[in-house]
Amino acid sequence: TLGSKLHKAISNFISGGVADKEAIKQLKNEMLRALLESDVDFEIANKVVSEVEKKSLEKELPDGLSRKKSVISIIHDELVAILGKKHYPITINHDKPTIIMLIGIQGSGKTTTTAKIAKYIKKRGKKVAVVTADNWRPGAYEQLQQLCSQIDVPVYGDPENKRTVKIAQTGIKKFLNEKYNYIILDTAGRHKEEKDLLNEMNDLYSKIKPDEVILVIDGNLGQTAYKQAKAFAEKTPVGSIIVTKLDGSAKGGGALSAAAAAKVPIKFIGNGETIDDLEEFNPTSFVGRLLG
Amino acid sequence: IKKVIHPLKDILIQNEVAVVTADKICESVSDKLLNVEYKRMSSPKSLILEALRSSLLEILQPEETIDLLSLVEEYKKKKQPLVIAFFGINGVGKTLSIAKLGYYLKKNDISSVFAASDTFRAGSIQQLEQHAKKVGVKIISQTYGSDAAAVAFDAVSHASAKGIDVVLIDTAGRMETNKNLMAELQKLDRVVEPDLKIFVGDALTGNSLVSQAELFNSKIGIDASIINKMDADVKGGATISVVHATRKPILFIGVGQKYNDLKPFIPEQIIKNVLP
Ligand SMILES: Nc1nc2c(ncn2[C@@H]2O[C@H](COP(=O)(O)OP(=O)(O)OP(=O)(O)O)[C@@H](O)[C@H]2O)c(=O)[nH]1
Ligand SMILES: Nc1nc2c(ncn2[C@@H]2O[C@H](COP(=O)(O)OP(=O)(O)OP(=O)(O)O)[C@@H](O)[C@H]2O)c(=O)[nH]1
Ligand SMILES: [Mg+2]
Numbered sequence: 001t002l003g004s005k006l007h008k009a010i011s012n013f014i015s016g017g018v019a020d021k022e023a024i025k026q027l028k029n030e031m032l033r034a035l036l037e038s039d040v041d042f043e044i045a046n047k048v049v050s051e052v053e054k055k056s057l058e059k060e061l062p063d064g065l066s067r068k069k070s071v072i073s074i075i076h077d078e079l080v081a082i083l084g085k086k087h088y089p090i091t092i093n094h095d096k097p098t099i100i101m102l103i104g105i106q107g108s109g110k111t112t113t114t115a116k117i118a119k120y121i122k123k124r125g126k127k128v129a130v131v132t133a134d135n136w137r138p139g140a141y142e143q144l145q146q147l148c149s150q151i152d153v154p155v156y157g158d159p160e161n162k163r164t165v166k167i168a169q170t171g172i173k174k175f176l177n178e179k180y181n182y183i184i185l186d187t188a189g190r191h192k193e194e195k196d197l198l199n200e201m202n203d204l205y206s207k208i209k210p211d212e213v214i215l216v217i218d219g220n221l222g223q224t225a226y227k228q229a230k231a232f233a234e235k236t237p238v239g240s241i242i243v244t245k246l247d248g249s250a251k252g253g254g255a256l257s258a259a260a261a262a263k264v265p266i267k268f269i270g271n272g273e274t275i276d277d278l279e280e281f282n283p284t285s286f287v288g289r290l291l292g
Numbered sequence: 293i294k295k296v297i298h299p300l301k302d303i304l305i306q307n308e309v310a311v312v313t314a315d316k317i318c319e320s321v322s323d324k325l326l327n328v329e330y331k332r333m334s335s336p337k338s339l340i341l342e343a344l345r346s347s348l349l350e351i352l353q354p355e356e357t358i359d360l361l362s363l364v365e366e367y368k369k370k371k372q373p374l375v376i377a378f379f380g381i382n383g384v385g386k387t388l389s390i391a392k393l394g395y396y397l398k399k400n401d402i403s404s405v406f407a408a409s410d411t412f413r414a415g416s417i418q419q420l421e422q423h424a425k426k427v428g429v430k431i432i433s434q435t436y437g438s439d440a441a442a443v444a445f446d447a448v449s450h451a452s453a454k455g456i457d458v459v460l461i462d463t464a465g466r467m468e469t470n471k472n473l474m475a476e477l478q479k480l481d482r483v484v485e486p487d488l489k490i491f492v493g494d495a496l497t498g499n500s501l502v503s504q505a506e507l508f509n510s511k512i513g514i515d516a517s518i519i520n521k522m523d524a525d526v527k528g529g530a531t532i533s534v535v536h537a538t539r540k541p542i543l544f545i546g547v548g549q550k551y552n553d554l555k556p557f558i559p560e561q562i563i564k565n566v567l568p
């Protein structure tokens with residue numbers, strides 16, 4: 001397994017000692033391989049490995065089993081450094097309404113996550129409503145209606161309306177008048193080559209002025225994650241990331257790379273299709289799972 | 293040779309090929325290099341690149357190919373509908389691919405019917421209904437929570453009775469590691485016995501693509517793949533990982549969200565991206 005190969009390389013390195021060039025080379029290769037197999041961006045993986053080499057070879061390390069533990073903890077710390085050590089909560093205003101907006105690549109899980117967040121926020125005592133500015137995907141409005149009906153949260157959508165800014169403004173205005181104080185805006189999927197859609201996303205952002213923009217990232221994303229996330233963050237001020245589909249075989253290295261590219265914290269993970277499958281992000285368990 | 297192969301592995305990985313797939317490609321390239329006759333005119337670099345090119349070409353051009361239109365003609369002669377099932381993990385483009393295929397078949401004067409066998413996900417039936425309406429084909433559906441295999445079976449019976457050429461079965465997205473959902477798909481396979489089983493994958497996927505291809509192949513069987521979102525600035529290594537894992541052809545690639553964004557897979561385009 002992934003974890004056992006890396007642990008074996010670490011054991012060989014420990015028993016060989018710092019002077020053993022071959023053991024160091026083996027360790028670096030196994031570390032790099034573990035990170036790449038977990039979908040960590042190629043450049044980031046190489047940087048992490050050279051950082052670990054620097055720190056584990058120059059530090060005054062205790063011998064034996066505790067040195068093995070410290071090599072593992074150094075790898076761990078390098079990855080957690082990218083993700084941030086503390087828990088960053090989702091924006092919840094207490095003195096005025098909160099509006100958050102979800103963006104991301106086609107099929108990443110935005111609509112499902114919108115409903116999950118609605119339930120999460122509703123449990124915290126807010127009066128939650130959902131607006132969908134996706135007038136493009138067939139059945140998008142019905143999908144959100146069906147999801148939100150499970151938690152008795154109202155949904156506004158207008159698939160016949162060609163202008164997404166108009167849909168968003170109308171829905172938000174309606175819900176603010178009805179005294180809803182937390183509004184979640186779902187948008188259509190898009191990727192970095194679709195320049196018109198990126199412009200539309202930015203247009204929505206500047207007209208709606210949400211309190212937080214969340215980039216939804218599919219946990220299966222591979223080596224393309226970094227540049228996609230970078231393009232989104234350059235176009236619109238992304239505040240955080242939610243990683244989805246971590247209930248499959250994906251290790252989430254793409255999401256770590258996306259967080260590095262956008263320079264934002266990961267706030268939640270999605271680990272299932274139901275409306276309850278949303279977990280607050282824990283960097284330690286995320287990295288533990290990534291390293292196998 | 294080992295020294296020379298290592299940078300190749302990095303190139304493959306940076307071109308989105310899965311790590312285990314890159315390993316196997318490098319093994320095959322080293323084998324080729326061990327057996328090659330060193331002609332005085334060719335530089336080592338060109339020998340290596342040639343070995344890589346031929347390894348990739350071998351992978352991307354599997355022995356079996358599928359000509360969909362002639363397969364349809366074959367079934368028309370048998371007076372039987374061609375039944376095609378689409379499966380894969382969540383959000384990879386199964387439903388849109390069915391709409392695109394229905395549109396493609398219609399342009400070629402081939403009739404089809406959609407089977408709404410995703411009876412689980414919110415909005416899935418309405419989504420496929422709206423696609424069916426836009427494309428101009430019939431859809432067979434029941435209610436949410438109904439049996440996926442029963443809906444598919446219904447659609448096949450309908451197609452046989454009405455002389456419809458092709459049945460396109462949409463299924464719910466599922467993680468290949470979810471035993472219950474894979475068992476549900478196996479049941480649909482047993483009940484309906486599709487003539488073509490299509491694995492649908494996302495070109496942006498990393499290493500989990502190999503696990504997806506392997507598990508769907510071992511539990512259900514894959515006759516061909518469709519890889520979507522190839523328009524998202526990808527190098528296309530995902531296609532290499534999938535064809536390597538399944539040894540089955542790529543039926544089409546998805547290059548956008550419109551109905552005509554379904555294109556044939558051309559190995560040369562991927563090789564051109566990978567070969568420096
Ligand atoms: N297993 C699993 N499935 C998920 C998760 N999050 C979302 N999904 C599924 O992924 C698929 C895509 O989710 P959507 O919410 O439709 O994705 P989207 O980003 O809104 O898609 P577009 O609007 O087309 O861009 C659906 O089948 C969801 O049920 C998750 O955490 N785990
Ligand atoms: N840009 C682009 N988007 C695509 C392509 N194929 C599918 N999509 C988009 O990806 C999203 C998901 O497509 P669906 O057809 O709903 O995917 P699915 O596999 O049926 O999803 P589930 O049923 O939820 O598992 C939609 O927004 C599609 O428009 C493609 O080739 N290019
Ligand atoms: Mg959506």
Ligand SMILES: [Mg+2]
Nearest residue numbers: 386387410416
């Ligand atoms: Mg679908």
